[in-house]
Amino acid sequence: MNGFYNEMLMRMGLPADQTVGVKITVCDLCGVLVEGHKGLLGCSAEEISLRVKKKKLVIRGKNLLLLEITPDEAYIKGKIFAFEVEGDD
Amino acid sequence: MIDYLEIKTDADCLFVVNLLNYAGIPLRKVRPCEGGCRMWIPSEDGKKALALLADNGKVTVVCKDKTVKKYLRRNFLRFGLWAGLVFAVILLVFYSAQVTRIEINGLQNLAETDILQAVNALYEFPVAKKDIERKEIVKAVTTLDGVASCAAEIKGNTLIVTVYEELEKVPVPDKTDFTDIVSSYDAVVTRIIVYSGTGLVKKGDTVRKGQTLISSDVKLDETLIAKEKPLGDIYGRVWITKTVVISETVLVRKRTGRTETRVSFQKEIEYKGEFADYDEEVSEFFLPSVVPLKMYVHTYYETATVEEERDFSENEEAIVGEYFAEMESSFPAGSVALDKWYDVKRLDKNLTLELYYEIETKLNS
Secondary structure: OHHHHHHHHHHHOOOHHHHOOOEEEEEOOOEEEEEOEEEEEEEOOOEEEEEEOOEEEEEEEEEEEEEEEOOOEEEEEEEEEEEEEEOOO | OOOEEEEEEOOOHHHHHHHHHHOOOOEEEEEEEOOEEEEEEEHHHHHHHHHHHHHOOOOEEEEEEOOHHHHHHHHOOOHHHHHHHHHHHHHHHHHHOEEOEEEEEOOOOOOHHHHHHHHHOOOOOOEEHHHOOHHHHHHHHHOOOOEEEEEEEEEOOEEEEEEEEOOOOOOOOOOOOOOOEEOOOOEEEEEEEEEEOEEOOOOOOEEOOOOEEEEOEEEOOOOOEEEOOOEEEEEEEEEEEEEEEEOOEEEEEEEEEEEEEEEEOOOOOOOOOOOOOEEEEEEEEEEOOOOOEEEEEEEEEEEEEEEEEOOOOOOHHHHHHHHHHHHHHOOOOOOEEEEEEEEEEEOOOOEEEEEEEEEEEEOOO
């Protein structure tokens, strides 16, 4: 996973030291893994919001279920329609 | 989910998740429900989570307890379950200590039934593993004809017998026989390969039937001659001839027109009629009764041998081809046909057909 993540950063030409912290992995638009979240901000079957860094990550979809949540990771299952990041830079 | 607790609280999802996550407790299947939310928490964190929620004034109910302790406590008095488990374990232990089947590997020419018979003569399967003496099996199988060696091993419930067959015996030439190699035909030598002895002919030589081709005498020096088994292959061109007298009449079996019919339930019956020579034809039909019965009609046609005229010139190719095919069938094995031709001579009543075949064959066959 780490090797894949580093390769992705390298291909995108992003600095590795500034881009660590949050990783969002989407599996076939039916599952999401959010690594490095800071807390849950909203939870319903249509929308789940998580705090990432100082912003709000909104995941919109259908039949969303917070399958597992730990202090660092969140596994979300359901039909994913959209991702949105809210908050100022 | 084993070793998890399902809880229901009257608090909002966000509050519970953030509170418990902040305390380092992971949560599973978090879902809002009427009047609060439901979730699964690991049983080891159960007490801590419940205390935290109580401290914050939230009412929490444990809906499902799937801890190992609870599970064991619930099933402790189910004697049928334990008896079944014990029975299954005993059965497995008993089964694992038995050999139930035989697998035989490495067979190419030998029959598997022979090996199975040899093994079954020692043990009646299934048999306990400890009762099997592998050395005895190896001994029994090795005594069979065509077996060079054998290995027996037990894997699981299978006795694996690996057989190594004997190699085919190579014929050893008798080197004490000093008879010269002589030609079997009148021929012209085309190839000669001498392994031992002295070759007396060379390529292109004409040899007569019975002439010595390879001699057993070997010259060691000017005066000393030693005997050696002559070995070698000599090939030559051989001409084979065949003379056939062809009559202008030929004997043919023909039906006279008289017939006899028999009806029987049997497909094959013995003919007891007046025809000395006959052809038989069998046809079947079903009786139109309630139960359709199969019957056979045997028709016998009387035949007689009659002389019929044959025109050779019309059938020349077919007749000659037939006789050439006859000659080819009598060629020695490994012969190569080089050429063939024929000649027709007319006599008063008959024809004489002379056939010639040129072949290359081994002269010392």
